[in-house]
Amino acid sequence: MRFRQLSIVLATCLVLSGCASNRLAQFRSFSQAGAAYVKASDVFLDQAGVAAVRGDSALLLKSRADLDEEQRRTAILTKNELLGKRLVILRQIKAHGRLLRDYFDVIGEMADSKAPESLGIAAKGVYESLAKLSPVLKSATIGGSSVSGAIPPVVSMVVGSLKVNALEKELQERSALIERELALQEAALSVLAHELQTDLEIELNVQNARDVIGPYVSGSDVPQGWSAKRVEVLSAVVASQTAGAASQAANRLRLSFQKLVANQLGNDSLSSLIGDINVILDLAEQINGTRRQ
Amino acid sequence: MDTVHLYTDVLKVLGDTLVRMTGPQWDAMLQTASREERSKAATLMMQAQTARLTLANAALNEIVDELRQTEDDLASGVRRLREALDRFDRVEQVLNGISSVVSTVARVIPLVA
Numbered sequence: 337m338r339f340r341q342l343s344i345v346l347a348t349c350l351v352l353s354g355c356a357s358n359r360l361a362q363f364r365s366f367s368q369a370g371a372a373y374v375k376a377s378d379v380f381l382d383q384a385g386v387a388a389v390r391g392d393s394a395l396l397l398k399s400r401a402d403l404d405e406e407q408r409r410t411a412i413l414t415k416n417e418l419l420g421k422r423l424v425i426l427r428q429i430k431a432h433g434r435l436l437r438d439y440f441d442v443i444g445e446m447a448d449s450k451a452p453e454s455l456g457i458a459a460k461g462v463y464e465s466l467a468k469l470s471p472v473l474k475s476a477t478i479g480g481s482s483v484s485g486a487i488p489p490v491v492s493m494v495v496g497s498l499k500v501n502a503l504e505k506e507l508q509e510r511s512a513l514i515e516r517e518l519a520l521q522e523a524a525l526s527v528l529a530h531e532l533q534t535d536l537e538i539e540l541n542v543q544n545a546r547d548v549i550g551p552y553v554s555g556s557d558v559p560q561g562w563s564a565k566r567v568e569v570l571s572a573v574v575a576s577q578t579a580g581a582a583s584q585a586a587n588r589l590r591l592s593f594q595k596l597v598a599n600q601l602g603n604d605s606l607s608s609l610i611g612d613i614n615v616i617l618d619l620a621e622q623i624n625g626t627r628r629q
Numbered sequence: 630m631d632t633v634h635l636y637t638d639v640l641k642v643l644g645d646t647l648v649r650m651t652g653p654q655w656d657a658m659l660q661t662a663s664r665e666e667r668s669k670a671a672t673l674m675m676q677a678q679t680a681r682l683t684l685a686n687a688a689l690n691e692i693v694d695e696l697r698q699t700e701d702d703l704a705s706g707v708r709r710l711r712e713a714l715d716r717f718d719r720v721e722q723v724l725n726g727i728s729s730v731v732s733t734v735a736r737v738i739p740l741v742a
Contacts, residue, residue, distance in 0.1 A: 388682075395678050398651060402664075402671035411675045418682035425689045432696045435703050442710045451717040458724035465731030495717065502713040506706055513702045520699075524692045527637055531685050534644035541651035549653055 356496035360447040362601040363503050366592060367444030369606045373589050374437040376613040377525065378430055379620045380582045384528045384535075385426045387623070389419055391535030394542040429524055436517065446503060452495040456488030463487055511597050518593060522586035529579045536576035536623065544569050575622040578615050585612035636688035643681040650674050 392415050400408060463484050467473040476483040548566045551558050588609040595601040649655055650670070659667055 392678060392682070394651070395647065395674060399671035399674050402667045403675070407672065407675070414679055415682065418679065418686060421686050422682065422689075425686060425693055428693050429689070429696070432693075432700065435700060435707075438707050439703055442707050442714070446710050446714050449714060449717065451714075451721065455717065455721050455724065458721050458728065461728035462724055462731060465728050465735060468735035469731070499713075499717070502710065506710055510702065510706045513699055513706075517696070517699050517703065520692050520696050524689060524696075527640070527685060527688050527692070530637060530640060530644060531681075534648060534681075537648045538651050541648065541653075545651075545653060545656055549656075 356493065356500045359500045359599065360496065360503075362596055362599070363443055363447035365603060365606055366596045366601055367440045367447060369592060369609050370440030370589060371437055371444065372613050373585055373609065374433045374440065376585065376616045377433055377521070377582065380525070380532075380616050381426050381430050381433075381528070383620050383623055384532045385423050387532050387535035387539070388422055391538040392419060394539045398542055426528075433521075436521075439514075443503065443506075446499060449499075451499065452492035453488070455495050456491035459491045460484055460487045507597060511593075514593055515590065518586060518590035522583055522590060525586045526580075526583035529581075529583045532582075533576050533579040536579070537573065540569055540573050540576065544573075572622060575619055578619050581612045581615035581619070585609055585616060588612060636684050640681060640684050640688070643677050643684070646677050647674065647681065650677075 396408075396411060396415065399411070403411065463473070467484065473483070548562070548569055551562055592601060592605050592609060595605050650673075659670065662670070
């Protein structure tokens with residue numbers, strides 16, 4: 337009878353261990369998505385800084401011929417100062433992102449660590465050493481199975497639950513903060529996405545006038561590679577429209593976080609976020625490609 | 630956050646203006662403009678860009694200030710989870726330590742018995 341009760345306890349432990357591992361998988365998925373988001377937002381912030389300077393340079397050059405010397409001096413000094421401030425702000429957002437990445441990383445480490453399995457093995461080692469001293473322990477069984485065989489799953493369940501408890505406690509204490517944090521990230525990326533798109537459009541407009549429209553309209557022969565340049569510029573204009581993916585990614589990360597809090601996070605919740613992250617990286621690649629030409 | 634939204638609305642108008650002022654239609658219009666009109670357009674372009682950079686910096690600064698307020702809490706979350714992780718490592722070390730001691734005792738007992 338006692339053995340039967342012990343078997344039921346053991347079976348319950350294994351079911352609970354499954355619940356704990358499902359919850360740990362949710363924390364792990366969120367952590368991976370969060371870390372990927374921070375990496376992509378780093379790339380995006382770099383692009384936003386470069387685009388701001390390049391867009392401004394395009395405007396300065398375009399208006400240069402119609403400004404007098406004093407106006408040019410005022411224009412470049414003012415813009416240099418404002419762009420200097422912008423780059424500092426972007427660096428601050430990046431530095432803060434690193435803190436957020438540390439948070440996601442440690443959640444992932446906690447959910448990922450092999451602690452349950454290795455602790456189970458270590459506990460079994462202790463049991464086996466003790467069993468050498470005690471013949472009763474050596475032959476002890478639960479429902480026909482040896483006690484030594486049951487130790488690792490029980491320890492895994494206990495440690496898994498302890499890890500889930502630690503993560504849940506952290507989640508409860510900091511969910512409002514993380515939600516606000518992600519909302520602020522979303523707001524910052526939304527402002528920057530608009531700015532990046534405008535800066536790219538300005539730069540591409542100037543490039544279009546200089547390298548595509550100008551040579552075609554002029555009486556001279558169109559330069560070699562003109563057609564390829566035209567494709568590049570027009571494709572980059574289309575790509576610039578995807579800058580909004582950055583703020584969308586922040587938004588989806590926030591929604592995923594809400595699902596994590598509600599214990600409803602599945603892999604499907606993260607696929608759109610991964611899609612947005614890829615759009616950010618594709619845009620960065622396309623911008624770099626156009627600039628290399 | 631309302632101020633930020635207000636900024637972004639104005640930023641959009643300024644950005645759209647500058648995109649239009651660098652577009653092919655604007656260029657075509659300036660072909661027939663007087664020197665004075667061209668100078669006026671260039672000055673306007675510079676003013677719009679200054680306003681745009683200033684506004685975006687202000688909006689972002691406001692967000693950065695708020696982000697900074699969350700830094701201590703975020704750092705303490707990282708610290709607490711790391712401590713929990715370390716505790717699991719320590720338990721494992723203790724169990725491994727006990728295991729080797731008990732094994733040694735098991736070998737000694739038959740000798741002294």
